[in-house]
Amino acid sequence: MSYAQMSACPACSAAPAAETTARARDVKDTHIVLSLPAIHCAACISGVERTLMGQAGVKAARVNLTLKRAQIETDHTTDTETLLKALTDAGYESYELDAGALSATQTDRQGRAILTRLAVAGFAMMNVMLLSVAVWSGASDATRDMFHLISAVIAVPAIAFSAQPFFISASNALSARRLNMDVPISLAIILAAGMSLFETFQSGSHAYFDAALSLTFFLLAGRYLDYRTRSVARSAAQELTALEVPRATLESGAIVPINTVSKGDILRVVPGARVPVDGIVTQGASELDRSLLTGETLPVGVDVGAVLNAGEINLTGPLLVQVTAAGQDSSLHRLADLVAMAETSRNRYTSLADRAAQIYAPAVHLLSFVAFIGWVWMSGDIRHALNVAVAVLIITCPCALGLAVPAVTTAASGRLFRAGMLIKSSTALERLAEIDTVVFDKTGTLTEGCPALSNWHDISVENREIAAALAVGSAHPLSVAIADEAKKLGGKTAPLRDVTEVPGQGVEARWNGQVVRLGRASWIGAEALPQTATYLKVGDQPPVAFTFVDQLRAGAQAAVTALKAQGKHVVLLSGDAPAAVADIAGRVGIEAWKASCLPMEKALRVGELSRAGRKVLMVGDGLNDTAALAAAHVSISPASALDATRVLSDIVLLGKSLAPISEATQVSVSATRRIKENFAVAAGYNMIAIPVALAGFATPFAAALAMSLSSITVSLNALRLRGLK
Template sequence: MTFCDTSTQLADDRDERAGGGIRRAERLGRVERGPDGRGHCRLSVPGISCGKCIGAVERALSDCEGVVAARANLTLRQVAITLRDPETDPAPAIERLGAQGYPATLIDLAAPGDAQADDAARFLLRCLAVAGFGATNVMLLSVSVWAGAEGAARDVFHAVSALIAVPVVAYAGRPFFASALTALRGGRLNMDVPISLAVLLATAISLVETAMRGPHVYFDAAVVLLFFLLVGRYLDQLMRAKARSAVTSLARLASRGAMRERPDGTDVYLALDDIRPDMVLRIAPGERIPVDGCIVGGATDLDRSLVTGEHAPVPAGPGVALEAGILNLTGAIRMRVLRPAGDSFLAEVARMLEAAEQGRGAYVRIADRAARLYAPVVHLLAALTFVGWVVATGEWYPSLFIAISALIITCPCALGLAVPVVHVAAAGRLFRQGIMMKDGSGLERLATIDCVVFDKTGTVTTGTPVVTGGGPDAAEGLAVAAALATRSLHPASRAIAALADGPPVPVDDLRETPGCGIEGVVEGRRARLGRPDWVAEIATGGQRSGSAGPAFALEGGPLKTFTLSETLRDGAAEAVAALRAAGMQVELLSGDSAGAVEAVARKIPFDHVRHGATPADKIAHLKALQAEGRRALMVGDGLNDAAALAAAHVSMAPGSASDAGRMAADFVFTREAMGAVTDARRIARRAARQVRQNFGIAIAYNCIAIPLAVAGYVTPLVAAIAMSGSSIVVVANSIRPERRAPGAAPAMRSAPA
């Protein structure tokens, strides 16, 4: 985040921008500096309602001053904008969207709220109530006319219907009229233009008929049409809210602030945006961690289910890293802030989930192109329908109503919603499994894989070796070896240090020799831990070769070698077996030595195993697979895997991976269990099926509905019901819960469903 000091804010608060009306202090509080050094902000654009709107908004911003990139989000009705730098004013982008008929407002990046969505839902509900009242009463009056009322009685019923219908249409039609008007002012057409045209034409014709004491009026059709359209739009609003719940629920996990410990020992409450790196915060039991940091004092138990998917309390003390959003359960702690709120784990997860439906995969591009053709095609179709029926029958009243039905029934909403709602729902399912998705196009690619390539260290294995044998026979010697090991950061030393039992042994004259090991003096005798040939210089006999593990010796004593082995990640063997059973070719591609790789391969049967691979070798291997027509999933974690992760068809990295590895991967799983790989593939394949089903529903609807409407078999009322129903069916299909066969258990799942 970019912030101003108090004096700057007070000065800038008085400096309103002409036209934009955005105060600089407010603007800077909502523009974030990204890792690329550019500015990032988010705009709320309630007018985004279909796939055509996405293209119109992005095209409008493509050449806007200061805007580097823009990506519209249909489910959230927001636009994520990348600015030239954090100081760039977003006001020109807001003005450009307003001129195109898409009023926009700047919103807070740190807290994706849904207050605006709630206001829109309440407004739709009020309109729906008014339309329901009007529809009920107008239909009762219409029944009297249909029952045979004639002459003056019929005229009175028509006049009373007009008195009810006109104000109802004026109020309940506002969501459609306002949207259509802003679109026309911006020189474009949207789905609400034909809807508004149909309702206003029906109402206008009815008023003329009432004034001329004609036999037929259509107030009931206009009001009931609005009622059913509003039912569909309100349900669509509710389903969109459910689909984006994975994003908005994160806001409830974010703390609003925390108590900061001052240098003089006193505490002061700070809002979340005022918390800076290196500050020390006090976190009481029951509070959530506000930002990323580490414990510097106190001990507690943590609920880290947000990160790992595991709800079992985890003990934590000084030095333990904390992620924003996890819950402090039992003890008061002091934590040092590592990153501001905008760069926290929780903010990163929110950004990943919001990006879930913004990817431009093959399915999204198809839906965008189809929705873009909607406006000109549907108006041309309605015009041709009207002309054709007038020529065929010579009557313009019935012809006009058939054209109105064609206007209403031909809607691209179902097609526009086919992909993004599936992607955002899948992102929520992945998140509940401890997997974060960066892009919807990655989900499409994951569903098509036929080959999986695993790195070894840190991926198939935990990357932390453990002692499985060897070492000093006496407890005293083991304590000295552990005391030496605690002074080193080498992974092998950490494994030996874990063997310490009891108080630490005092070691004098401690020094580490790079490439050899660590040495110290214990009770007047030199002690060494490290490379066997170096340790052997002070030993008298014993093991000197034959083992690649670290050796230990006290001066004049025997040389003892530790046997180390890597620990397989939980569920690794089961995940590989499941992938092979599904017809995947599974490979182990590692830069480690032959012995270490073969030791893992003996425990897990891979189709192909390769050791000693450099980063260039890994990229070359993935390109070779691609040349063979393979679509490979690369799973790796290290800095040396980053290029391979980026080169693969699709990629995954564990949460413990290097920063470069996490940035390059399409998916990041925070669970310890390797079952995240199979869970992600299952969810991706299910999402692909749902997208195809949604396309089928949308295409079938239009293939059936349009000919019926043009042929005159559909009234405006039936058209409204059909149009709303198609969108609701598509959204409901996208968010329906996963069903398993009776008796089937979730495979390798450690996170709650």
Template sequence: MTSTVASTRPAELQASPPPTIQIDLGIGGMTCASCVTRVEKALRKQAGVSDASVNLATETARVTLAAQDEAQALARVKRAVRDAGYEPRSREAGDDVAEPHWHSVPSSFLPVLLGVVLSAPLVVPMVGDLFGRHWMLPAWVQFLLATPVQFVLGARFYRAGWHALKAFTGNMELLVAIGTTAGWALSTWLWWRAEPGEMVHLYYEASAVVITLVLLGKWLEVRAKRQTTVAIRALQALRPERAHLLPDGVRRTELTDVPVDELLPGDVVRVLPGERFAADGDVVQGRTQADESMLTGEAMPVSKELGDLVTGGSLNGEGAVDVRVRAIGAQSVLARIIGLVQDAQATKAPVQRMVDQVAAVFVPVVLAIALITLVSWLWTGAPAEEALLHAVAVLVIACPCALGLATPTAIMAGTGVAAQHGILIKDAQALEIAHQVDTVAFDKTGTLTEGHPRLLVIEAVPGVDELAVLHTAAALQAQSAHPLARAVLAAALARSIEVLPDAAHEVQSVSGRGSEGRVNGTLLALGSLRWMDELGAALGPLDERARALQAQGATVSVLASQAPGDAAAAATWTPLALLAFGDEPKAGAAQAIADLRAQGMRLYMISGDNRGAALAMAARLGLRGNDGEVIAEVLPGDKAAMVRKLKAPGAGERLHTVAMVGDGVNDAPALAAADVGMAMSHTQGGGSDVAMHAAGITLMRGDPMLVAAALDISRRTVSKIRQNLFWAFAYNVAGIPLAALGYLSPVVAGAAMALSSVSVVSNALLLKRWKPPVR
């Protein structure tokens, strides 16, 4: 009965999902994919935790849990990490992978150096044997050299391995600890049972060298991983520490240097030549140029004059300017960029989930293979020490480090280099899906065109003054932020027409059509030809002219009035004038279209303009209107439906993967509906911010060439992920049988294992050389 009532309850009465919070923290001591799996399991067991994602490359975790006392939640999460055998840290400590404590992950070279010093005398006699020299050290000397390496430098392996055993799981440290302990114990046993004066072959050098090589590999790995975070650290270094705060005439009577953290919205700061802007704001005095290359990838300085927006972190040119602060802290563009890059690097790519599943069973399988190896060699009659060494080689070579690093290091390198060139990738899923895109749909205005249309023609009916039409239209559009409204206001300003802010009343916007309101008591409507048809406003003598302007590629609007006193139901609208607007294609837009077409992409332009204007612009851009690449007269609310329609497969085709590129607030639904949404960011605030939140990828410059660049870095990153996974799996598939069959000694296996993770990270770092296609 209860379930029936629940199922028939009105949707508005059903309980909404409980609010959640996200906690980011660093984790010390992780070394392989098995560690990632273990930490995630420990976190997900905590009450209220709905999801946990751990990144081996950044040594961080992101935990999503039900909203509650955040301090208490953080304490519980940290306790779970510690109980799992790892060290919880702050997120900032997790980001700085170059400076962890050497006993958890040896970033200092000291333990490696000590291992080399103690292991070298054990290795030298082996080299001497190759040249017929017998420099074998006494057994007690070998014991004294190998034991500190095994139990002091190698103590970290025992600690981590013990925590893994307590959790009934395995990790890299457990394999190394078991393998090297077996070699050390075998050597000690052979020494103790030998007769006085008897020369026995010991294997202390194998255990000591394996531990030293693993420490060396981890040191190299950490140094290499630091290179994958260079983009984040470069962005964090952009923000200056202090700002020159101007006097306010009340509390401050002179210029004061204050920490940037103390700035408030509304403060006015002075930025001297060569300094970085301390915060987002607008120029209130002076003029200069700003280098925004680290934020947008744009190499050329951007001119900044009175009223222009500046972005905190960009570099001031040769002019001193005063800037009114608009956004600080987490609300600033720089903070949001850093947040987006960190989010992308914290999320887990779909392919990584498959790797985690493999890692969860990897160590137990390796332990079983090592046991089978030991028993098999003993069964064939091999000496116990030989059988044990082959089993040790299996344990040492089968480290899952490379598996755990294959995906996150490539994602970190790819998202980092993309951010340096003005491409912000919101999450790893968007990055992975983007390489499958075969269809790109563009919004027209502001995406392929400049988005700054100009009023080209005013065609008034006989008896109506053109200046009066412009004044009336400007009054109606005074409060609108639409590009066509701004074009009307700019034309009025150019003709010295003064428009009072309250000249129009009862103004309301009609989505996708235009706006209406009262000016001097007359009800007016200014909007598209389609809207005029809906209102029943017959153009009469203006009809032919409207068609001619559309054929030339202009966007045509109509200003119409309604006679006062008419009943709403029987109201008639009388056209007063045509207003024709023109826009210009962006530099590089045609080349971007050509480049995408050369890659085999299906291309579409979705526009709310009339078909004539859309086709004329398409011809200038290189789009084929006659082949269906132009979708015109689409209302903003219908763009998402058009995107979903583009996904549908044709006869004999597979489902298409669609990328939607837009820049305005009315593009947000279409961006969310696409497989990959790409938002073009032009300025702070406004519609582009809404589009950024809906999109998986944000293009920090209004350059259509970045669309192809975003798809290219996605393909290259996914290619690196596949290469890394192939070599990580191939390394184990080839190495384990060779070790089991006796072709690899523990020392060679240790060297191969240590270099495997370094090679994976180094391969991912090749992405740092990527550059977007040059126009």
């Protein structure tokens, strides 16, 4: 019993450290969250849930289609890798998320709070509106006073509860001596409610309870839309940092969280794992995939004494690594400083809504103050002057403005989310609409980052079967490519004995009494070809070369062609060798390319383009792209990118294809146009309504009408984005 309690609550458990460490993995994995970017229908839901429930150790699995995510309860007999593999085999793309970092409950609570306020405001608005209809249609004297009183009883508590977000934001802005959109909103709501209360007790003819409530309701609706768009993006941003679940394996085999590793520790890095720290190899030899860090497609051999950087992937042999820097000190994190510098320049971008608010807020206050002074001066009736001033404030209140931006960004992000893109930054769409130059990275962005066999059909069936049998057990990208190709064509492999992998060299085995080897040219004794290749030697026969080409990412060509058709200037910057870059540039149709770029050079090139007045969209996935991504006007990275890169970019491609990029640029242009149209609509309403209000003719009925009409027009205009072809 005590055992169960201990593992159920790791925080309270007073178990010795070693015991906790040993069980840390079990405890951590009892609740797993997976991201499933490609699911879209009922069949996907049941497929994923059935696959997961079919796995041993899974107690419960539930898919959330809205968030494209699965929550899984497991016991200690299974682990995340098994589940991911099962889903991949069933045809569903999936990534692990760190359940702890998601803190879904907290964001959910926030969403429910706004929805509750919205419901209260809506309920109160409808009731007060019905009572107002009686007043508008001519109720007078005692009846009118009673209706006003009932309205007040409903409205005042409802406003006090529902409008809190505006009051809080406005008081924050005022205490920082700034003006934001919420200041005129709060002022209008408070003044309207206060003035109406006063009028009710004085048996006045005009009360604005309905206006104050519908103002609150419409604005909360805008807030809720805004919240929903951002919560999906926010959870995704956390999701993305969470994608790389930070664990390290100690020499003893215990798996510990990365933040408990310190300098001098010895870590074990198994083939296929990512190096979690910076360090020096103390034992073993292997090959490393550095493509995420440098853009090189081909693996690099390492030996005892070699320096490793966090983020590289170990391919062929197990390594023991002495930690030289972990966590915040590792090279991965040092790059963040570089990025932070570039980021500050981009943060200076002011969104359209903020620009509108800067003009709007002072103008509205000035206008209603002028109205008040004017009427006092003309008629001397302070009560009437105050009434007019309140009417001006209500009519000019940025109700439509508050909806104008969120309604459009919700519609546009929803559309792009369905196309497989996640908009992380709230101003990304506006910035994306302005771009005229697109810079692509090669390895991992335009290409899959894994090579494809190019001469499979020129090789004899016997050699194919031997090569496939040798390649099957290795994690080296060239071996994986051979094994994949063999599997596609029937998967027959030759019977081998004594298969051994020689780290850094290749794979060796015995076949029909002969030694067979698959690996490097120098090890086999073959002459190295100028292109990417691996070599097979069977006994004493001459070596056979298997040649490879970079595999283009799905949709790469379509994206480049579409962007060029849109009149964008397309550039390719890569850290890889010139021959490989020229080949890819030719295949996708990019004329302007540059090879062997260092990370800083990429950022410099992007900076140069920006200084020349171009707005650059950077698409990249590697660590060597991060500085360039930060320096660009707006940035996109694929889901397969390194976590540091994804966190940095404004937009993340959830699927494998690059094709949605061209759609995104189109949608962003029309979204920005809709936002501007919405501002124009709101301004148009004000142009008609303000003179009427200033003249003192604005009744509560006119205010309610103007407000609802402008809000509905704006929302409908935003919805047009959804159907756009």
